[in-house]
Amino acid sequence: MSIFEPIEALEHREERLSAEVKTLSDAERKLYFKAQTKQLKDPDTYASLNWSFIGGIHHIYLGKYLVFTVEFILLLVAVAGIVAGFELFIIILVALALFELPQLFFSQKIVRQKNYQISRSILDEIKRSPNKDV
Structure with a gap:
């Protein structure tokens, strides 16, 4: 899934x-x-954390630990480089900002996609589980 995925495609998957x-038993649905x-x-929590x-x-918050680690390390490197007097490291900050802006603007869709993935995995687990205990 991409933040540039048409909202209609996401809505279609959510409807399915x-x-x-709805086909689950009452106990499974519960x-x-x-x-x-x-x-x-x-x-809103995601957008607040982003902002x-x-x-x-x-x-x-979304469980993307690798993305966080890479982004945080790049931020530290950029700040250290700027403090050390290398203005060229501003490019890293600009790149991070350009990477983050779409995530801020599309935060609702990003979390909707994540919630779809969570819901899909819960449903799949319930269907797979013989004792129906998720």
């Missing part, structure tokens, strides 16, 4: 998922919604 959930309530992410904290903390 919802139709699959498990599904219970697990979903615990795991779904809030778009408020420099260094990619919002990636941790």
